[in-house]
Amino acid sequence: MQDVNGLRQIFSIGAFAAAIAAFYFLYQRQLGAVAFFLLSIYFLYLAMGQLSGRKGRGPGKRKKT
Known part of the structure; x- marks a missing residue:
């Protein structure tokens, strides 16, 4: 992972x-x-911030609430 x-x-x-x-x-x-x-x-950094919060989930998978 490193x-x-x-x-x-x-x-x-x-x-x-x-x-x-x-x-x-x-x-x-x-x-x-x-x-x-x-x-x-600016919008690139916003998108990167959004994607960094999606660790461990594949595309189309939703977070369990």
Whole structure:
């Protein structure tokens, strides 16, 4: 299980570096998509937070209440 956490951390660092590179590219080109890009990063982190709470359940399985 520790390998999965290490891989997740490496993936997160890579995604963050790609986001910074894309942000710099958009800023350099002076495109109007910078605000949209920032919002997409925000919603990505919201989605990651939602998915991290689903440990141990497969797709379509509901939490027992």
